[in-house]
Amino acid sequence: MTTAVVEALQTALAAEHSACYGYGVVGAHLAEGSAALASAGADWIAHQQSRDQLAAMITDQGGQPVVSAVAYELPFPVTSASTAIQLAATMEDGVAQAYQAVVALRQPQLRSFGAQQVRTAALRAESWRGSTLPFPGLPPASLRP
Amino acid sequence: MSDGTPSRRAVLAAVARGFPLAAVPLALAACRGVQVLGSPPPPPADIRTLSAAITAEELMVARYRATIAQLPASDTAALLAVRTVQAEHIAHLAQLRSRLIQPAPHPSATPRPVTIPPGSAGSLLQALEQAEQAASDRLIGQLLVLPPALAQLFASIAASEATHVPYLRQVPGAAS
Numbered sequence: 001m002t003t004a005v006v007e008a009l010q011t012a013l014a015a016e017h018s019a020c021y022g023y024g025v026v027g028a029h030l031a032e033g034s035a036a037l038a039s040a041g042a043d044w045i046a047h048q049q050s051r052d053q054l055a056a057m058i059t060d061q062g063g064q065p066v067v068s069a070v071a072y073e074l075p076f077p078v079t080s081a082s083t084a085i086q087l088a089a090t091m092e093d094g095v096a097q098a099y100q101a102v103v104a105l106r107q108p109q110l111r112s113f114g115a116q117q118v119r120t121a122a123l124r125a126e127s128w129r130g131s132t133l134p135f136p137g138l139p140p141a142s143l144r145p
Numbered sequence: 146m147s148d149g150t151p152s153r154r155a156v157l158a159a160v161a162r163g164f165p166l167a168a169v170p171l172a173l174a175a176c177r178g179v180q181v182l183g184s185p186p187p188p189p190a191d192i193r194t195l196s197a198a199i200t201a202e203e204l205m206v207a208r209y210r211a212t213i214a215q216l217p218a219s220d221t222a223a224l225l226a227v228r229t230v231q232a233e234h235i236a237h238l239a240q241l242r243s244r245l246i247q248p249a250p251h252p253s254a255t256p257r258p259v260t261i262p263p264g265s266a267g268s269l270l271q272a273l274e275q276a277e278q279a280a281s282d283r284l285i286g287q288l289l290v291l292p293p294a295l296a297q298l299f300a301s302i303a304a305s306e307a308t309h310v311p312y313l314r315q316v317p318g319a320a321s
Contacts, residue, residue, distance in 0.1 A: 103300045104293035115300040122304035132312050134233040136304040144243035
């Protein structure tokens with residue numbers, strides 16, 4: 001049990017909390033019965049499961065899982081299906097970046113778990129955006145010029 | 146190392162932490178001096194893994210080049226998608242190379258050209274999808290020997306390569 005492990009897992013958990021909130025906003029702007037709404041519902045459930053898994057991992061490490069905020073400030077106004085889809089893609093970018101904190105850990109199982117979650121978030125972002133990114137989860141400042 | 150000479154691992158790690166690049170030529174010169182005395186030790190696992198990833202990315206870029214040469218010029222949708230993904234692989238390669246302090250590549254170390262069997266656009270794209278999935282899985286399997294910053298880069302590239310699979314699959318005609 002180390003502080004570094006708990007801190008990294010808390011970073012990922014905070015991102016999962018915001019994604020759980022955000023997918024509620026996304027779903028509210030998608031048409032009833034649409035394929036997009038079905039996708040948003042599936043992704044929402046996946047984030048809830050990851051949230052619960054992370055909370056359990058933190059508890060196992062002797063930590064106190066961070067709780068969700070009551071509300072989150074959206075990165076841009078969400079007023080339509082297209083802006084809702086942009087929000088979903090943007091949130092997945094953020095989730096991928098948060099799990100990179102877990103990838104940085106030395107514990108083999110945690111590092112592998114983090115990498116799988118970066119990949120899963122990137123795949124969800126691709127499905128919303130319809131295009132790919134060269135470096136999911138890495139801020140531009142971390143790349144060499 | 147015991148005499149205060151930084152190991153290549155230390156050089157790699159120092160660069161990963163953002164130490165000034167000006168320190169690197171000196172350190173490399175020191176390594177070469179040591180190697181004159183005997184056969185060099187095998188490179189540490191992280192450098193071997195990074196070198197292997199660079200070679201794999203070089204082959205991937207070459208595979209895309211060969212695919213572009215085979216696609217009919219009239220298939221603009223497939224060509225656009227394949228060129229878009231190839232550009233991401235070129236970016237991957239540049240980042241991987243930037244993490245490795247190494248002498249200029251030996252002439253024999255230039256990547257061999259990739260030949261791919263001719264086929265329909267659909268089969269060419271499917272072959273790329275399989276190569277992408279395999280490359281993504283391989284990188285994720287190599288994470289454990291790496292220092293944290295390099296593990297994050299590998300995880301990011303593995304994620305990017307995984308997303309190329311659905312991206313290529315959505316190209317009109319990809320499933321044929």
